[in-house]
Amino acid sequence: MSLANRNSEYYIALECKDLQANAMAVDSTGTYVLLAGRRYLAIRNLDEQFELVHKFPRQSKYDVGAAEWNPTIYHKELCVISSNQRLEVLTWRNDELTQTHSLRAHTRVITDLNWHKFDPNLLASCSVDTFIHLWDIRDSKRPTLSLSAIAEASQVRWNRISPHLLATAHEGDIKIWDQRKGTAPVQYIAAHLAKIHGLDWSPASENQICSSSQDNTVKFFDISNPRRTDYSLTTNAPVWRARYTPFGEGLVTVVVPQLRRGENSLLLWNTSNRTTPIHTFVGHRDVVLDFEWRKQKSGDTDFQLITWSKDQTLLVWKIEPFLQKLCGYEADDSKDVDGTGTDIIETVKLPKRTSPKVQPLQQEFSLLNVLIPNLEVKKMDPVTRIMNVKASINNLTVNLQATFPNAYPCGVPPVFQITSGSNITDNIKTQLLQTLNHLAQQRVSKNRTCLESCLRQMVTTLEQLSVDVEKDRIYERPYIDPVNALGGYNDAYIPFPRTSGAKFCSVGTLVCFSRPLHTRRLSNKLETTTPRALSALENVFTKRSNDNMTVSAYYFQRQRSRAKHNFSKVSKAVVHIYDALGLFFVNRQLAEEYILDGDVGTICKHNAAAAAVVGRWDLVQAWTLAELVAGPQQADEEMSWSVHPFGNQLMQSLITHYATQSDIQMAAMLCCIFGKDQEMSIRKSSLKSLLSPGQLAPGKRWLKSGGSPYHTIPPADIIRDGWVLPMLRTTRSTSLDNLRMEELVQVVPQRSSSTALYEYYKLAYAETLYRWGLLYNRAEVIKYMCNPPEPHKGVEFLTDCKDCLKPAKNCLCNTCKKFSLNCMVCHLSVRGSANCCTICGHGGHTYCLKEWFSLKNYCLTGCGCHCLVDTAGMFNS
Structure with a gap:
């Protein structure tokens, strides 16, 4: 242990290798560490x-x-x-x-x-x-x-x-x-x-x-x-x-x-000039574990910084005036000499028998804000040095008397007393007086007045205590019938039917509701236990049929003062909505950043970088591993990733792992990227050969021939080899119950094809993207679904190819293999979203037409058609 090593900037206060300490703290006086x-x-x-x-x-x-x-x-x-x-x-x-x-x-x-x-x-x-x-x-x-x-x-x-x-x-x-x-x-x-x-x-x-x-x-x-x-x-x-x-x-x-990058220094910055640090503290031989400022001693001009490092040395750094000046601080002997950041005001110690000339009580009374809510000032007498106030909070009333000694506020607090006319318990009285005495002592120890602070604190404390009293009254143990003691005890705190609950809604949103805290049962004599269902109230209603008993009348008690004052105070329950996305592995930011287009190696590298940004290092490792598996495919296009020695089984294990952990996002992404080979074979043979009609339950055809790849909701379940695969509900659900992958994976037997499971992961992830409003990302995932397109059954619009004049369903003509439609605004071939007038037949890019018709209402080609007006008239007729 060495204590003598010093230089002009710091000195070693302690060097002890056997401590192996990783936490440090300096006391409030700056004396002990x-x-x-x-x-x-x-x-x-x-x-x-x-x-x-x-x-x-x-x-x-x-x-x-x-x-x-x-x-x-x-x-x-x-x-x-x-x-x-x-x-x-x-x-x-x-x-x-x-x-x-x-x-x-x-x-x-x-x-x-x-x-x-x-x-x-x-x-x-x-x-x-x-x-x-x-x-x-x-x-x-x-x-x-x-x-x-x-x-x-x-x-x-x-x-x-x-x-x-x-x-x-x-x-x-x-x-x-x-x-x-x-x-x-x-x-x-x-x-x-x-x-x-x-x-x-x-x-x-x-x-x-x-x-x-x-x-x-x-x-x-x-x-x-x-x-x-x-x-x-x-x-x-x-x-x-x-x-x-x-x-x-x-x-x-x-x-x-x-990190252990060899960066063992501390940096001093001026927050008004943040381009570069103004000073670097160099001295430790290993990383700094903690640092604190030492309280400045009286008369010192240098501040001191205490640092503890992994090299088990404690250094004391002197912050000299030139560094303080670089931080915008000019040393002043009359200010801040104790290092607390506050000015020190010279005070005079008063003798025992002296009047309060430093801070007259009369001046404090005159500056007092008497409009404090729920507080009424009854008396203020600077001669007798007594003040009386009354606080009324809900059903609690407190009459307080404060007596101010002659030496107040120079280290001597006022004396508080709860007088007659108060209706509080001894426990509340004790808590209230302790709070007031503690606050007053804190203030007068610094020669500060405490009257208004204590009065406001009294109101605040009384409000909290009144809430606690109300809660104790609400949750007071109900009367238990000795005949049915066990049943009454078990049912005493069961929530009333349909008055409380919690449900996961949408993606990452938890909605909770319950009855208001201040409501209570009308009478314990009617029912000693909470009914387990609404039908259990039938006996109670039968007994009190003359009183027109209702569920609301049974459960809520209306105060007589409402009718007396001719107004109704409605008891409102509060619905709490929590952001529970942190409880799940699905991540919206990852959904926005993930890609599916390109070669597998590039996709994995990009997605690994996206996972690193959000701190999901497990996903970074998985994507890096997937990139290595995809390596042979980059070298030889004819060699599939499934031929890799560990490719097929490794990817299946990764998908199963993330599905079991309910990380449907990662499972679906891996299915989309590494399921291409199997999907191509499935597309060629169609799912009709994979799941024969005899294996599907009557009326439950999900992956049926002709199903749309863009259909968002599967109409039924899959039954294969004796097991049932629960799919998403037939109506769109916003519940996160659909993301419970662990039970699903356990249900599927080993002999069953994993293809249906992979399709489920993609569809479940697509539903999640839909709830987030990421429609483009959802469409990308849906494209990797294996079910063939569903035949069109409604009205169909065709375009005549501009070159061969043959009807064409798609953007490419089936006859001449050229683009069938040119935009009438930009005159470029239309490959994506398009609109056409049903009257004149002219059209083009959706965004081009939107820009044109935002200014004009006639066709750009000069055919004389007023497209918007004429089309609307046709449908109205």
């Missing part, structure tokens, strides 16, 4: 140059994922580390590090944690299990609030200015949450196309946040306008972390540790 790994926890005092490190062995088979000290002065001795699915809260006191709390609620590994910036007892954690838990260490048995994000959460960060906002990262997206507004995010930001590795809130603006990503960029967003990026900076490698400097407009970035 915590290094955490699987074998040891270590504490180093940065103020003592020659102090030895304190090492504490860990008895755990799991490594430490993240570590952080409590940022508040009240619990500066607390730190927390994450180990697999558990959080361990540790206390550093008297040179001893002891565990005081163990927080367990996550079911998968914890990816990040973050202390609240203002509340010393509040902690947030996120995990691969898609949940973000908010913990209060005073009640460590369970989280105080759990947020479900559906997708894996990789980062969680509390806002540095607003105490209620926090941000989480989910792959390439950012979600903003407000702990006061339930469990749904208040803002959603589609930030990157690759994974986000780091988040950091601005220390100067509560609405600005930056994200560092695998796509080599750092992007800055204003959460009040999340649809666009404020600005971004681009690096040469994926960015692991990007954090604001405590001075000026600086930002420090570091590359992803797993």
Whole structure:
């Protein structure tokens, strides 16, 4: 261990090879640094140059994922580390590090944690299990609030200015949450196309946040306008972390540790000039695992950056004034001397017996906003230094009296009392007073007034407590008949028929509905258990037939006050629509980027690149393997991929694997690309020879001779060799139930032909593309279906070939083999979409005609026909 190595820019604070620590944290005072790994926890005092490190062995088979000290002065001795699915809260006191709390609620590994910036007892954690838990260490048995994000959460960060906002990262997206507004995010930001590795809130603006990503960029967003990026900076490698400097407009970035490209440096940027970094910190011999800013000591002009590397060295970097100036910061002795980014105001310590001349209470009363919702000010007396208010939320009423000591607000908080006339329980009273006292103590510790903040917090807390009381009343255990105790207990919490449910609709959309929370049963005397069906209410209706009992009257209770006030308050159920696309393997972006035209090698290479963009590395590997299989075909066109030593069986295994995993997208793409040889033979022999009429169920002809390759819905099932292949429903369904491939693969016996299965994969994927509105991509997939075209049975329009004047059905004349139609606008041969006038017969490209008839209503050829008017008149007649 070495402590003496120094240079002009940094010095080595610690070098200890046996620590093997991968997480680092600096405490709120800038004195201690915590290094955490699987074998040891270590504490180093940065103020003592020659102090030895304190090492504490860990008895755990799991490594430490993240570590952080409590940022508040009240619990500066607390730190927390994450180990697999558990959080361990540790206390550093008297040179001893002891565990005081163990927080367990996550079911998968914890990816990040973050202390609240203002509340010393509040902690947030996120995990691969898609949940973000908010913990209060005073009640460590369970989280105080759990947020479900559906997708894996990789980062969680509390806002540095607003105490209620926090941000989480989910792959390439950012979600903003407000702990006061339930469990749904208040803002959603589609930030990157690759994974986000780091988040950091601005220390100067509560609405600005930056994200560092695998796509080599750092992007800055204003959460009040999340649809666009404020600005971004681009690096040469994926960015692991990007954090604001405590001075000026600086930002420090570091590359992803797993890359190991020899990039062991940190970059310092000026966010107002993002073309190139202004400084590079060079010193580590291996990748940087973490870095933090040290709290600036009083009187210091240099800021310090603490970095921990995989080379097991801890470096302390001095940020001298010239670097601060490059970030737009001018050092000022009277400002920001503590490194917190806030101005320091000189305060005067008052004697015990002195009047409040620094911040008169009368001035605070005069500036108070008395129009706070649900709050009524009863009395404000600056002479007796007493204030009385009344808060009324739903059915709760609180009369509060605040008494202000003479030394208020210089370190002395007011005294709060719940007076007579309040109708709250002792539990609510205790919670309310604890909240007010805590907030007041926080404010006055900084010599700030707290009256209006406490009053607003009282209303907010009372609102939340009233909601909790209502929920407890709604879900209170119902009366259970002792005669039928077991049945009543089992049926007590069964949802009422047809009043709640959930269903996957379209592609990746989950729709949930339920009864409103504030509704309740009319009377427990009518029915002690929830009826299992609507018909079960017949007995109840029979008993109360004189009262015109209905289902609505049974289930909802109308308040008498509605009739009294002559208005009706309708109970409305809320339908929640969730984006569940992250739960499935099908990907819209891949569907847009995938190609099917060209040689097999080019197709596989292009599709592998598309899969890499969305981070599907398993698909990249599969497409690369498919490209290798297709190699002989590139060398010799006569040699099919199926002749390859591993080609046929390997591709069948890949298709079966992805179908079993419900990745219908990949299974269908492989079927289209590598099923050409089999499809050609099937097209020659037709499916009539493959599935004889005797093998098809009566009235169930799906791949019948003459079926249209562009038909979107199969009319029936396939029955072959004694097994039934369930196809898509005869009417278009928006349910994702059709994507359950695993059961389908297990049903098919080994002796059966795989061709029908491959056709099903293509058709199911085509249906998915249709729901996404990707009609062109769907048409490409449909072209690879094996069923022959269905004969036309309706009205048919033919064109006379312009050369041989013979009737032609297609764009090529069957007689002279030339293009049969020229566009009357551009005079070029028509090969694609075309339209013709049913009166004069002239026509051409659809887009050409659309442009012409948007300006004119007569035929361009000069035949005198008013095509639009005359055609409409013909059909009207």
